[in-house]
Amino acid sequence: MTEPAKDRAKTGTTARQLAYLAPILVFVVMSGYFLWGLDPGRNPRELPSVMIDKPAPEFTAGPLAGIAVPGLATADLRTGQVSLVNVFASWCIPCRAEHPLLMDLARREEVSIFGLNYKNKPEEARAWLEELGNPYTRIGTDENGRIGIDWGVTGVPETFVIDGSGHIRYRHWGPIDKDALERTILPLIEELRG
Amino acid sequence: MIPEIGHFALILTLAVALVQGTLPMIGAARGNDTWMASAAPTAVLQLIFALAAFLALMHAYVTSDFTVVNVALNSNSAMPMLYKVSATWGNHEGSMLLWIVILAVFGAAVALFGANLPVSLRARVLSVQAWIAIGFLAFSLFTSNPFERMFPAPLDGKDLNPLLQDPGLAFHPPMLYMGYVGFSIAFSFAIAALIEGRVDAAWARWVRPWTLAAWCFLTGGIALGSWWAYYELGWGGWWFWDPVENVSFMPWLMGTALLHSAIVVEKRDALKSWTVLLAILTFSLSLIGTFIVRSGLLTSVHAFATDPERGLFILVLLFVTIGGSLILYAVRAPSLKAGGLFATVSREGGLILNNLLLSVACATVFLGTMYPLIAETFGYKATVGAPFYNLTFVPIMAPLVAAMALGPLLSWKRADLAGVVSRLKFAFLAMIAAAALTLYLQRGPVIPVLAMGLAAWLFAGAVAEWAGRIKLFKTSPSDSLKRAIGLPGSAHGMTLAHAGMAVAIAGMVASSTWKVEEILVMRPGDTATVAGYDYRLEKIERLQGPNYISDTATIAVTRGGEAVAVQKPEKRTYPVQNMPTTEAAIHTTVLADLYTAIGDPDGKGGQIVRIFYEPLVPWIWAGSLMMMLGGALSLSDRRLRVGAPKRKRAPALTEARA
Numbered sequence: 128m129t130e131p132a133k134d135r136a137k138t139g140t141t142a143r144q145l146a147y148l149a150p151i152l153v154f155v156v157m158s159g160y161f162l163w164g165l166d167p168g169r170n171p172r173e174l175p176s177v178m179i180d181k182p183a184p185e186f187t188a189g190p191l192a193g194i195a196v197p198g199l200a201t202a203d204l205r206t207g208q209v210s211l212v213n214v215f216a217s218w219c220i221p222c223r224a225e226h227p228l229l230m231d232l233a234r235r236e237e238v239s240i241f242g243l244n245y246k247n248k249p250e251e252a253r254a255w256l257e258e259l260g261n262p263y264t265r266i267g268t269d270e271n272g273r274i275g276i277d278w279g280v281t282g283v284p285e286t287f288v289i290d291g292s293g294h295i296r297y298r299h300w301g302p303i304d305k306d307a308l309e310r311t312i313l314p315l316i317e318e319l320r321g
Numbered sequence: 322m323i324p325e326i327g328h329f330a331l332i333l334t335l336a337v338a339l340v341q342g343t344l345p346m347i348g349a350a351r352g353n354d355t356w357m358a359s360a361a362p363t364a365v366l367q368l369i370f371a372l373a374a375f376l377a378l379m380h381a382y383v384t385s386d387f388t389v390v391n392v393a394l395n396s397n398s399a400m401p402m403l404y405k406v407s408a409t410w411g412n413h414e415g416s417m418l419l420w421i422v423i424l425a426v427f428g429a430a431v432a433l434f435g436a437n438l439p440v441s442l443r444a445r446v447l448s449v450q451a452w453i454a455i456g457f458l459a460f461s462l463f464t465s466n467p468f469e470r471m472f473p474a475p476l477d478g479k480d481l482n483p484l485l486q487d488p489g490l491a492f493h494p495p496m497l498y499m500g501y502v503g504f505s506i507a508f509s510f511a512i513a514a515l516i517e518g519r520v521d522a523a524w525a526r527w528v529r530p531w532t533l534a535a536w537c538f539l540t541g542g543i544a545l546g547s548w549w550a551y552y553e554l555g556w557g558g559w560w561f562w563d564p565v566e567n568v569s570f571m572p573w574l575m576g577t578a579l580l581h582s583a584i585v586v587e588k589r590d591a592l593k594s595w596t597v598l599l600a601i602l603t604f605s606l607s608l609i610g611t612f613i614v615r616s617g618l619l620t621s622v623h624a625f626a627t628d629p630e631r632g633l634f635i636l637v638l639l640f641v642t643i644g645g646s647l648i649l650y651a652v653r654a655p656s657l658k659a660g661g662l663f664a665t666v667s668r669e670g671g672l673i674l675n676n677l678l679l680s681v682a683c684a685t686v687f688l689g690t691m692y693p694l695i696a697e698t699f700g701y702k703a704t705v706g707a708p709f710y711n712l713t714f715v716p717i718m719a720p721l722v723a724a725m726a727l728g729p730l731l732s733w734k735r736a737d738l739a740g741v742v743s744r745l746k747f748a749f750l751a752m753i754a755a756a757a758l759t760l761y762l763q764r765g766p767v768i769p770v771l772a773m774g775l776a777a778w779l780f781a782g783a784v785a786e787w788a789g790r791i792k793l794f795k796t797s798p799s800d801s802l803k804r805a806i807g808l809p810g811s812a813h814g815m816t817l818a819h820a821g822m823a824v825a826i827a828g829m830v831a832s833s834t835w836k837v838e839e840i841l842v843m844r845p846g847d848t849a850t851v852a853g854y855d856y857r858l859e860k861i862e863r864l865q866g867p868n869y870i871s872d873t874a875t876i877a878v879t880r881g882g883e884a885v886a887v888q889k890p891e892k893r894t895y896p897v898q899n900m901p902t903t904e905a906a907i908h909t910t911v912l913a914d915l916y917t918a919i920g921d922p923d924g925k926g927g928q929i930v931r932i933f934y935e936p937l938v939p940w941i942w943a944g945s946l947m948m949m950l951g952g953a954l955s956l957s958d959r960r961l962r963v964g965a966p967k968r969k970r971a972p973a974l975t976e977a978r979a
Binding site: 143144147148150151154155157158160161162163164165 | 594598601602605612632633636639640643644647648650651654655691694695697698
């Protein structure tokens with residue numbers, strides 16, 4: 128056998144050996160992902176918002192006819208006060224579930240709660256608020272859902288925490304429960320107030 | 322008392338498995354016959370103890386012994402008896418126990434039917450099998466003890482998840498596990514072969530029936546799960562590419578590849594190290610399947626019992642099992658001698674193509690399933706759904722189906738492609754006819770036209786191969802019949818399974834392309850027309866079931882004034898868990914399912930009613946059943962019959978001579 132031929136044969140064997148090693152290498156990489164994925168703090172169901180730490184999108188939403196609070200616009204979020212923006216609709220059952228908590232929060236007057244009435248007929252929304260009470264100091268109507276798209280709303284209800292400069296700091300997906308309110312949202316509001 | 326006996330039996334199972342895992346293995350290494358011989362009785366003993374533990378748990382469920390935590394959390398005294406029994410495995414701990422029992426069943430089967438195996442191979446296979454059992458027994462005993470007690474006992478149990486209170490789902494887990502766990506035998510054989518350093522035709526002949534049996538069960542298990550999703554979730558879909566579904570589908574794809582590559586090892590003594598790798602990967606995917614469902618690693622619509630702590634234990638188990646076997650493979654496989662040369666166009670070549678396409682298809686599903694996890698490590702969230710699989714998985718399956726009709730006609734070593742193609746002229750005509758018919762009926766997109774053509778091609782191709790073997794219409798009918806009877810079971814089985822695949826594909830394509838769905842609000846007396854059928858909502862009444870309250874609608878279905886069916890879809894509420902379920906009403910005809918389900922009332926006297934026209938869905942189940950039966954028929958082949966190889970062949974030969 129000539130020298131180059133021997134060399135080729137040698138690299139051939141190395142390539143073969145490597146091929147036999149490939150499955151275990153792939154598995155080791157996969158295990159790394161598995162191990163990482165087991166972190167108990169991780170929730171695969173949680174969808175993060177791309178809007179976090181960005182200024183709230185520019186919008187002006189007209190008031191809800193028949194309810195005696197003004198409409199909502201971007202400028203209302205830049206007053207130097209921390210605020211909550213709650214996306215709601217009368218057809219949304221989980222909204223009904225979180226509503227008492229919002230009423231309770233409104234009574235404590237710790238933070239101003241703004242509502243964004245999402246894809247909802249004004250008269251239905253009004254009837255809903257008359258039945259359950261109105262926790263919002265401002266309500267913007269978004270009947271066709273265009274504002275919701277700018278905010279990256281994926282489902283109702285959603286709640287955003289906005290700092291005094293109008294930046295979105297947190298998004299809560301789904302109905303707020305006592306746990307989320309007391310462990311996450313209220314401490315965050317305290318922190319933003321600094 | 323009985324739960325304690327069960328717990329004790331489970332501990333004994335572990336003790337026996339430890340003996341079975343060490344003694345025969347050392348015996349095989351030292352050539353000690355007595356030690357090797359201990360493998361069979363310990364395997365049987367392991368089954369007896371595992372079965373005792375399982376029956377003890379079932380007893381607790383049947384008698385509603387709520388002092389057992391597991392029973393209290395997953396059963397209720399008002400539940401019908403069938404679900405009390407099936408609740409035994411309808412929870413994490415119980416399903417682990419079922420897994421262990423099935424593992425022991427397969428081990429004992431190798432011990433009992435494996436008398437003809439080389440002594441050292443049998444000893445090693447059973448030892449490897451015992452090590453798998455040790456892992457799962459330790460997992461069960463240390464992290465998921467099903468026999469834990471609580472005092473004081475609650476007055477009544479918390480009920481089984483209502484979605485699981487269903488006959489289809491009562492038998493889905495055992496079937497699926499028989500499939501998953503069945504592949505452990507192929508795995509144990511592969512590891513034993515790597516330790517022995519020998520893979521030959523006899524080895525393949527041994528591995529194949531076990532793989533085939535597991536494959537049949539897995540096919541049945543997946544079909545049953547899909548059927549359940551179809552009628553129970555109320556959305557008329559039968560496959561959602563959900564992670565839980567995918568993890569059962571991946572071992573199926575790999576197992577199908579293994580089934581075919583083992584043929585090459587048996588007949589031609591080639592593809593050895595590849596087949597060994599497939600055996601390892603198939604079982605590894607089964608293990609990963611168990612892991613993902615239980616660890617909360619990926620989000621799914623129907624994951625149960627998620628717990629990261631247990632996940633860590635399983636991860637270690639996986640790492641040892643899969644990592645260990647792949648290292649063994651890397652070290653030992655290069656020394657396996659390759660044999661049997663062949664041309665590209667040959668039966669071997671066809672089977673390699675089959676393996677290649679199935680592996681790539683499996684890799685695609687794997688990537689799609691894992692992608693959300695991978696994406697997350699790079700800091701963003703992603704979900705992978707049907708559009709991904711339609712663009713990747715489907716185009717890989719298309720050439721596979723096209724080649725499936727050709728493959729069985731190819732001869733070993735070197736095949737005459739022109740000759741094969743000419744034998745498929747009828748299949749070609751069938752393909753054109755089916756495509757033309759589809760085009761005539763729908764005049765729509767081109768892909769379903771091609772797909773229906775392919776399904777017809779595969780069906781006709783499978784039938785043509787079978788007809789060719791029995792010389793149908795080329796000789797007298799009685800001669801054909803004689804030939805058909807003389808044909809080995811595996812030949813009939815292959816035809817039936819391949820034809821079943823064609824039938825199932827037609828069903829899948831038709832139902833996903835031409836499904837008609839209407840979601841309406843109806844009041845009693847309203848009618849709706851969907852795909853030519855008139856649906857009239859007669860009434861909605863509230864009925865009381867054994868452990869649920871049901872809102873049952875009565876819907877009269879007519880076509881052109883003629884009565885077709887009366888459907889009674891239900892919406893059930895299970896008060897104990899305060900959870901609703903839908904029970905769809907399905908009227909099956911040969912060509913379509915008429916499917917109705919009811920949703921929530923709209924609060925103004927109306928009811929949300931979902932009406933689906935599901936073309937050819939019954940074909941999916943029929944096709945799956947044909948595949949299962951094909952596998953079973955193949956198993957009945959005496960050449961494959963467990964424990965048969967030498968003794969039974971001699972009389973067969975003399976018969977042939979006489």
